[in-house]
Amino acid sequence: REIAPGAVHVPGWLTLDEQRRLVGECREWARGPVPIRHTVLPRGGVMSVRTVCLGWHWQPYRYTRVAHDVNGRQVAELPGWLADLGRRALADAYGRSMAYEPDTALINFYDGQARMGMHQDKDERSDAPVVSLSIGDTCLFRFGNTETRGRPYTDVQLASGDLFVFGGPSRFAYHGVPKVYPGTGDPATGLASGRLNLTLRVTGLS
Template identity: 85%
Template sequence: PIREIAPGAVHLPGWLTFDERRRLVEACRAWAKEPVPMRHTVLPRGGVMSVQTVCLGWHWQPYRYTRTADDVNGRPVAPLPEWLADLGRRAVTDAYGEAGAYDPDTALINFYDGQAKMGMHQDKDEKSDAPVVSLSIGDACLFRFGNTETRGRPYTDVRLDSGDAFVFGGPSRFAYHGVPKVYAGTGDPATGLSSGRLNLTLRVTGLR
């Protein structure tokens, strides 16, 4: 059942069809190689993220968006395909009843192996308050949805499974959130992903 976790934060369990999951896994496999290889992002203070990331449309480097992957190989990132933006519009429509003029220009593709995590953070590098659409494939995870004031409590823990969509908009767009744990071995290898968790987030950068 569709569940509103907080105002504007809508969980759509099992939203992706199996064909869509397979298509996304195959597409991500190609995007993870060229033109910019998927890599562990290095933070400005030297920390290395356990998650691996590749971007479409705009390249995220902490903490800004650029057209070229200056911290990887300097090449322009691949475009965001219209079919993926369409998928994002459908998710927003299913979450809110209408998509308005939702037009994402960026996708961040994160791969989590069984050990990877993401600490509590806010996504504030976009100059737009348009919703973020999150799509999960492969191993399940513990997703921690917090509040807009602090990294800590109160938060709501939600399990995200393969095929789930989550839309973060309105008052939830700038909430703290993180992924404290991946449940290794819970995915469905028939999607083409034998292990790990894939997460795609569609975003509006507000850049042009």
């Protein structure tokens, strides 16, 4: 389950009930105040995933409270219960409880064609771990290294309910999602198709 130092995969961590609740909440969060959108990159590219943010709004490549790139509204707050879930996730993955105060969640929705290229997450001013929860269709997740976008990397399938924590030396590793496998999710989660990924992060901003 430890894919690399600080990178821990816990398959099937979320119960079906927890997944159903998260799918329902994601549906609400996707409606606004800042609706879910395809992020437009500074050079004009459009990301194939759709993203909605809580706490802080991510726009490449910084966090703001106000969504200048969407509708100028302030993003919804990060609910306390979601930060609690993040603490429980971290404790289960690492086998010990730690202080952890995530202040933002990024929720990505992948349809069957969506991908995420290899990148590092370095817009946060903190090296606190990232907690990732997957719901819906299984994907191919590529976990690389901190030096280059390319090899060596480890390919892992992330299925519905899986938890992944990225801390320590893995926090700034390259990673991406080269493929989603349509039709592999359980409709009982409430998600008929596609994949949801929730990440909890500490921005280090105030």
